[in-house]
Amino acid sequence: MQNRSATNPINMLLTHPGFLYPKDIEQICQPVKSLGIEYFSHVMIDENGQFSAIGTCPQYAELYLKKKYYNFDFHRSPQHQDQRYIIWDNIPRDPKLNEMHEDLKNFSLGHGFTISYQDLKSCQHYYHFAATLGNESINNSYLRNLDSLKMFILYFNEKINTNYELKKSHDIKIIMNKNDKNNFHDENENKISLPINRIYFSYDVYLTLREFQCLHWLSKGKTIEEISLILSISARTMKIHISNMKNKLRCKSLFQLGLAYQAWKEINMKNPVFSLL
Secondary structure, three states, X not given: OOOOOOOOHHHHHHHOHHHHOHHHHHHHOHHHHOOOEEEEEEEEEOOOOEEEEEEOOHXXXXXXXXXXXXXXXXXXXXXXXXXXXXXXXXXXXXXXXXXXXXXXXXXXXXXXXXXXXEOOOOXXXXXXXXXXXXXXXXXXXXXXXXXXXXXXXXXXXXXXXXXXXHHHHHOOOEEOOOOOOOOEOOOOOOOOOOOOOXXXXXXXXXXXXXXXXXXXXXXXXXXXXXXXXXXXXXXXXXXXXHHHHHHHHOOOOHHHHHHHHHHHHHHOOOOHHHHHO
8 A cells, every 4th residue: 555645445445454353343343233233334534535434344345435435425415513413214315325325235234323523633523323224213222322322432432543453444544536516415405594693592692693603613712813814804893792792691701602602502503503604
């Protein structure tokens, strides 16, 4: 392998830990089998748009790589939230994605569920779970056992990152085709667009949309100068917004503002305002 940062998919079949140590990965994933989960994989898209992955079922992984499904999978869909949950059965798909899911069915797997989030290095992570085809009740099980699935992800990450050989999976990456368009129907298709001018934190406490945008970027660690450039406002205006937010939310520091934002966000993760940021 000449370049570990952008390897050829076929070369990956010869060098990837997922193909060299499948029993080790199966052993790590044993805990979720008690929930009826027969397949698990972790996909990471780094800040440069490069794809890496590791999981169970190397036979399906081989087919996935050879057909370059990573260029069409739903990780190409734009992310509007730092974390979200995706039930595969509910996703509208084009013919290419249908082909991918038909291939998954050939391994008697289906009814997938994904937990995704973006880490502090701007890498997007996707943790995929799937069950035996026909086990439609698993969709409810995913939601009932969400805390257990999150705990398993922490366990899986620890096991992979403390295993010298398995950890190499993070270093074997593929450059995805930037010309491929998102293969999912627009999530806003056939939905009404409503103007939102105020974001309510309680029935009588609200921020203006601009103040909320400032708070969002502050929570991302952006400086006043950086946010001023992002929102095309002056640093003086930005400071006024911060002062107003502190008064409205009864906060004395930026740290307290951040706590107020996170508390609001946990309750309103599916609020359409996130598409406005």
